[in-house]
Amino acid sequence: MNEVSLRTLEDRERSLYPKIGLFIDGQWICDRDPWIEVKNPSTENILAPVPKATDEDLARALNAADRGFRVWRDTPPQERVKIILKGVALLRERTDDIAKILTLENGKHLADAQAEIERCANFYEWDAAQSLRTFGLIVPGEPQMQKLILRQPIGPVVAFTPWNVPMSSAARKTSAALASGCSVILKAAEETPGTACALVKCFEDAGLPAGVLNLVFGDPAQISATLIASPISRLVTFTGSTGVGKHLTELAARAMKPVLMELGGNAPVLVGDGVNAAEIGRLAAVGKARASGQICASPSRFIIHEASYDDFVGSFAEVFNSLKVGDGFAPDVQMGPVANARRLAAAQSMVDDAKQRGARVAAGGQRIGNRGYFFAPTVLAEVPLDADAMTVEPFGPIAACVSVPDLDAALSVANSLSVGLAAYAFTNSLHDAERISRNLECGVLAINHFGTPDADTPFGGVKDSGIGREGGPSSLDAYFVTRTVLQSTARV
Template sequence: MSTPVLQSDMTSSVRAEYPRVGLYIDGTWIYDRETAVEVRNPATEEVLGKVPKATSDDLAQALGAAARGFVVWRDTPPQQRVKVIQKATTLMRERLELIASTITLENGKLYSDAYAEADRSMNFFEWNAAQSLRDYGLIVPGEAQMQKFILRQPIGPVAAFTPWNVPISSAARKVSAALSAGCSVILKAAEETPATACLLVQAFEDAGLPPGVLNLVFGNPAEISSTLIASPVIRLVTFTGSVGVGKHLTQLAAAAMKPVLMELGGHAPVLVCEGVDGAAVGRLAARGKTNASGQICASPSRFIVHRSVYDEFVAAFASAVGEVRVGDGFSKTAQMGPVASARRLSAMQSLVADARQRGARVATGGSRIGDRGYFFEPTVLADMPVDADAMTVEPFGPIAACLRVDDLSEALKVANSLSVGLAAYAFTNSLQDAERISRELECGVLSINHFGTPDADTPFGGVKDSGIGREGGPSTLDAYMVTKTVLQKTVRI
């Protein structure tokens, strides 16, 4: 059954004008550059604005600014750094409606989801700032006339690359950790969602962050990444995005002998075990799958279901998904927005076509909606062969692939068969099965009996091809710090 598009019923009270997009280098906004790309509203395909392209001179200036800004920020007392971060966070909280509205315009996700993302992102600034005041060094007991100090110091200027799907959340994770640790940052945000990054940077400018400590660039991604990573100024490379791009950036960093922090793609399995209420889990899965149109790296994608509950799970899942109302993110009644681009729309169509060709059943959805805007029906594919594209390639969209299995051993084998391992989910009433899944499922984050993901106080990241390092939790600043050992003889010479 076709899912309706809600193109009217707009919540005009929260819809703001689209902010101007610029580069921000050494405390100055730059607008008068050649256009890199045009930003389009995924719901209407209208052009929202233009993104200026950083020149080679701009990148050189950003590197010089980050080098100078690092010296200033490194030598600023942690308590004072925290005050600036807290002030910027307060300003962003006051501007949450503008930030959320901008995310919806650029990304297409529901305004309520955009607001929740922006609100949650403030937790990263607050947690990391507070954590910086607890990041102590050590004094090691030693022999007479020898003092041993272990110091924790900021690593240096950071090149941070962030994606379009969570434009405030990902930037907040990286900028908050870097600034809290005492590092300067060159933020290369996604050209698809540039104004959201501009609003974040504007808050720090208004909070009094010294020039050069936080810089923002857009343009040719390959040119920017190769220039920044090769520069001796940059001491850490952090990226959130696809596995392919992450591996490329890691290779560039390795050639320059620089550490990386990589949060890469996944293809999250959902294990639905024997003995659960299949219909209840199916209804829960509908919201988990359609959140942000399935365009988040932790989105549940492969539903691996015990045969005893498979039929009731798929029936309930497909029924609930088929009732999801798709429309403009500003609609009062829409429950899912568009996918982000024509490219994502084409990818969804290709995955469904491949599944059909291989004998899978389209339980609901499967088609584009309308001919304007990038709307696609939330889709449940049943009886999937394990080698279908939707089972092996991260869909990054509102497509769920369902497969029946005979037991937990088979479910774990299918779940672990891919080279990625970011998020995973499991539904079980057996403590024994929960313990086994926790031990054997290859992933960085496992949620049992719910579709939640970590907040600022717990680590997030993947295993295998899904990344290197962790963001969040007690060790959230580790990647942004270096450990220095000082051995001091207490004798006169």
């Protein structure tokens, strides 16, 4: 591509991309020193600078969230729901424009970006409805004594969200907080700020009171230390890596604040004997290619019964070798780039480590081209159990395959890591399905498909994969505190 074409492409990208700003107390703030520059991972073109919040900005955000909470807490639930649903309506109206922003800064296919926005809208609708079904209790007691159990919003929430699902993760947290009557300071990922700005704009335009939803970017260490330590914030919620999650949990513990942590995984996929292994291999390729494998629930470690192994790996590799990788705006593209140069280097390092340990590259295994962060969909076969591909979350389009003789061995390999978020299993045996359901250490298990929970079902992990659950019938629980009121009706 010549220099003129590159400039034309960059101009077109910037025309689709919004101006990035902090949003504090109902006002957009763009006149701050930049922290980083956002790049399009498909072209490596710079989209926009990201402003850095100052200490003064963070203090204003905390005070705004405090004031906003007092207003929002006392707003009747029915009125809160009306504003939330108006924001959802605007979100759906703007789907096409927001999806383009998401694809520009994240790289995922445009159709996947549109689906993420719809998923986001579902979270808000579910949590809004749940807020109208949040009841207290009256406990029977002796005469002239009322025992009331009240559920009240916990207070201002500090939410940290990642770049891989910038709309979905932000929605998970802000939907539950807003529905519960809490205010929020959202610290979104600096690599995908445009999506967060577009989301916040929908609720600003819906009439959300000033201070109820605030958005900041900047130095993660500065922001987390300041917001978590403040007596104003009352709950810390985070989606991201286990290492960062543990650090934020330590900060919260020092301030005696509860946390909601959705952390990393390395999802095992158990494929039994007596199944259509070739078809499961094709399904696995589609599931693994979604978002270039950059999802915490992405299937990663394929633990396959020896009788099914060859058919599964052969089918998986065949599909991966045929996938078209490219810019997420191209209609015939099936997988976009990884998000940044770090993920590109990490993917190559993982492949090189597996090869050095004796693994076979059945598909992919290298970068595609020299512009854009494209990595070939990769299937690694005969991977040693101590290879990085089996022990470290790949967070990229890399699938590691191992052969096992029976279900006991499969469960042993699957449970050998310290993480336990999502897991998958394929079997035609009800007995094996029951054993897997009881013994596989994970927060979410999908049997005979690669689906993940919707708004109506809980999502979260065990072990090092997190604390608490998001979604489902108890989606608002973390955002409430319980108050017991013992009231005597006797005259005093």
